[in-house]
Amino acid sequence: MTGWPDPDDPESMLAAEYAVGALDGEARRAAEQRMAADPAFRAEVEDWSRRLAPMLDEIAPTPAPKRLWRRVRRRIEAESRDSGGRLWTNLRFWRGLAIAMSGVVATAALALALLVDRPQQPALMVAPLAAEGAGPGFLVGYDRNRGEMIVHAIGDAQPSRQPELWLIDDDGAPRSLGVLDATGRAVRAVPAELRDSLTSGRTLAVSLEPVGGSPIGSPTGPVIAVGALRFY
Amino acid sequence: MRDNAISAADQAELAALLRRAGARDQVAFAELYDRTSAKLFGVCLRILKTREMAEEAAQEAYVKIWRNAERYAEQRGSPIAWMAVIARNQAIDRLRAMPAPARPLDARHEPIDPAPTPEAAAVARGEASRLQRCMDAIEARQARALRLTYLEGRTYQQAADALSTPLNTVKTWVRRGLIALRSCLDDGDGP
Numbered sequence: 001m002t003g004w005p006d007p008d009d010p011e012s013m014l015a016a017e018y019a020v021g022a023l024d025g026e027a028r029r030a031a032e033q034r035m036a037a038d039p040a041f042r043a044e045v046e047d048w049s050r051r052l053a054p055m056l057d058e059i060a061p062t063p064a065p066k067r068l069w070r071r072v073r074r075r076i077e078a079e080s081r082d083s084g085g086r087l088w089t090n091l092r093f094w095r096g097l098a099i100a101m102s103g104v105v106a107t108a109a110l111a112l113a114l115l116v117d118r119p120q121q122p123a124l125m126v127a128p129l130a131a132e133g134a135g136p137g138f139l140v141g142y143d144r145n146r147g148e149m150i151v152h153a154i155g156d157a158q159p160s161r162q163p164e165l166w167l168i169d170d171d172g173a174p175r176s177l178g179v180l181d182a183t184g185r186a187v188r189a190v191p192a193e194l195r196d197s198l199t200s201g202r203t204l205a206v207s208l209e210p211v212g213g214s215p216i217g218s219p220t221g222p223v224i225a226v227g228a229l230r231f232y
Numbered sequence: 233m234r235d236n237a238i239s240a241a242d243q244a245e246l247a248a249l250l251r252r253a254g255a256r257d258q259v260a261f262a263e264l265y266d267r268t269s270a271k272l273f274g275v276c277l278r279i280l281k282t283r284e285m286a287e288e289a290a291q292e293a294y295v296k297i298w299r300n301a302e303r304y305a306e307q308r309g310s311p312i313a314w315m316a317v318i319a320r321n322q323a324i325d326r327l328r329a330m331p332a333p334a335r336p337l338d339a340r341h342e343p344i345d346p347a348p349t350p351e352a353a354a355v356a357r358g359e360a361s362r363l364q365r366c367m368d369a370i371e372a373r374q375a376r377a378l379r380l381t382y383l384e385g386r387t388y389q390q391a392a393d394a395l396s397t398p399l400n401t402v403k404t405w406v407r408r409g410l411i412a413l414r415s416c417l418d419d420g421d422g423p
Binding site (some may be wrong): 046 | 254255256257258260261262265267269270271273274275277278283284290291294295298299308309313314316317320324328335361362363364367378379381382383385386387388389390399403404406407408410411413414417
């Protein structure tokens, strides 16, 4: 029930008074306890809190000292370290994506399962690269926080050539993200200068190169798979 | 003039950044911090008065925002309001925990009438803040009492001391002010 509180009935005003911050000592503690025990009271406090919040617009912003960010960031990083491992721990997701891409599910999922650490909610970006022809497709996963990338082929990679992964930058120029191994797999940190380019919508592609990768910094062989990077 | 108000487009961007932060995206959280730290630090500083205490409160607020980003949803109001309230709550907790002699409440140096600066008020009004219009519409002494408690973090007793007014009078001003405010905000669908 949400009736209107009565200013002449102090008991009914408690939620509003707590939200506005007027209570102290025993009254404040009692209100806090009631918040924990009484969902209707808590909801009433939150209603008042939302009503009053725009009053904070009257307070002029003050630039925070630089060291505040350092302190916040250290706390966030410490919590993230404690709570999880790599991005590709969401095995159900990888299985689902592999199924969507092709019938070759078990190999990809099993290979990725070997990298599973503790589960967490990652800053995950993914690019399913669909095969341009009869060859394999690829799954690319990218962990924004760690700057780490994993690539796995779905289907059989061509053993005599070296697959190489590229991103297509804003000018349409290909930039190498490195070669994949004979099975079409790679796990590595992305060079710092390329991380900013790994944005949502970015086109990624795999080409077949001589062993060791392209000697000229752009694809020399056929592009066998293309896709776009997206947030998961 | 520093623009105190945030547009609807900005709010949508902040909401998106909060969602990303909820997905543990630290890059998005860093951008969220950049865009909101002045407001949140300003709120903490207004309530706690000292930069050191304000930093502690703001730090804790951002950690809490990181932990709870997933739980923000549009029904909880605008993203910046959600965040600012978290910051205010951290500041109030610290204020209440301070031993009485250390509380920075020297009435001679504190503004008795914590009304917004003309600039801030104009900006707040310009952004069509219904609350600002309602604060202007209710009795001035009720509005003043609400500002003392909400923006300055005074308890009833502290507000009474600051205004040199009996405790019960201040309670009446705050209570009636809250109801008048609600009535105005709800377009007069009052009791």
